Amino acid sequence: MRNVRQLVGGFVVAMVMSGAILSADAGAPGGPSKGTCGFLQGILYKMPEDVAAKLGPMFEAMWSCDLNF
Numbered sequence: 059m060r061n062v063r064q065l066v067g068g069f070v071v072a073m074v075m076s077g078a079i080l081s082a083d084a085g086a087p088g089g090p091s092k093g094t095c096g097f098l099q100g101i102l103y104k105m106p107e108d109v110a111a112k113l114g115p116m117f118e119a120m121w122s123c124d125l126n127f
Contacts, residue, residue, distance in 0.1 A: 095123035102127045 098117045102110040102125060114127030 094121050095125065098123055099125050 098121065102114055102117070105113065107127075110127040114125050117123060118125055
């Protein structure tokens with residue numbers, strides 16, 4: 059039962075992140091002048107440096123952003 063909860067939890071997290079990213083394209087989280095790249099940069103700034111260094115290249119590859127991490 060625990061493995062099923064972990065699997066479902068992973069899908070829920072992925073759905074929430076994709077919803078946040080899609081709404082960022084519409085200007086929702088960052089405002090109308092900011093897009094997905096600004097939203098992702100804000101996420102990376104709030105993370106510890108070692109985690110941001112691992113997630114930053116993944117975000118760059120997925121959304122073609124030039125991020126600082």
